[in-house]
Amino acid sequence: MRGRFIVFEGIDGCGKTTQALLLATRLREDGYRVLFTEEPTRDLVTGNLVKLLLKSKETPPPESYLLLFLADRIHHMKNRIGPALERGEVVISDRYHYSSLAYQGAQGVEMGRIDGVLEVLGVELIEPDVVFLVDVPVEVALERMAKVRNTTEVYEKREFLEKVRENYLRLAEKLGFVVVNGDRDVEEIHGEIYEKVKELLSR
Numbered sequence: 781m782r783g784r785f786i787v788f789e790g791i792d793g794c795g796k797t798t799q800a801l802l803l804a805t806r807l808r809e810d811g812y813r814v815l816f817t818e819e820p821t822r823d824l825v826t827g828n829l830v831k832l833l834l835k836s837k838e839t840p841p842p843e844s845y846l847l848l849f850l851a852d853r854i855h856h857m858k859n860r861i862g863p864a865l866e867r868g869e870v871v872i873s874d875r876y877h878y879s880s881l882a883y884q885g886a887q888g889v890e891m892g893r894i895d896g897v898l899e900v901l902g903v904e905l906i907e908p909d910v911v912f913l914v915d916v917p918v919e920v921a922l923e924r925m926a927k928v929r930n931t932t933e934v935y936e937k938r939e940f941l942e943k944v945r946e947n948y949l950r951l952a953e954k955l956g957f958v959v960v961n962g963d964r965d966v967e968e969i970h971g972e973i974y975e976k977v978k979e980l981l982s983r
């Protein structure tokens with residue numbers, strides 16, 4: 781039987797990585813075989829290319845970002861996510877295609893065109909069984925990030941993240957994501973997500 785594919789999305793600083801990792805640990809304790817993975821990928825060559833771009837002082841056009849993120853996604857999907865699902869594992873991905881829609885959308889790429897690129901390439905995305913959108917106000921995300929990183933361009937960042945958050949909320953409504961209020965105690969959020977996932981896994 782094909783495994784289950786669970787995706788976590790949200791703006792930077794929303795707490796989705798913490799939640800994805802907590803869920804992975806809990807499901808392993810329950811005896812499931814779990815692949816925890818992420819985009820940009822950590823150990824694939826395409827993920828390294830994306831990270832080079834993100835660290836660079838150059839700011840290429842949004843379409844250049846999009847193509848690199850897509851290159852990484854296609855590699856990730858075909859060579860990591862797909863095979864793990866075939867083996868019957870639970871795949872938990874910290875970010876997936878909706879990050880491109882929300883972020884590159886906020887950078888100015890028309891969302892409809894993003895799926896159009898995949899269509900031209902003849903690439904069909906593996907659909908997740910559930911997408912959790914960990915939602916927090918931008919203010920909260922910025923406060924959290926300020927504690928762990930040096931954020932300099934706060935105002936620019938704020939405006940950009942507002943757009944990303946709006947895009948996510950619109951996508952959530954259109955595509956039926958599970959929106960989780962991320963501005964709460966970590967364990968409380970985890971409990972809510974775990975309940976939903978257990979229900980999914982029992983189907």
Ligand code: TMP
Pocket residue numbers: 792819820834849850875876877879880881883884
């Ligand atoms: P991370 O901080 O979750 O590792 O993600 C790196 C950054 O890349 C984050 O700001 C979101 C952004 N991103 C996109 O803009 N498009 C994408 O398709 C993905 C996967 C990430």
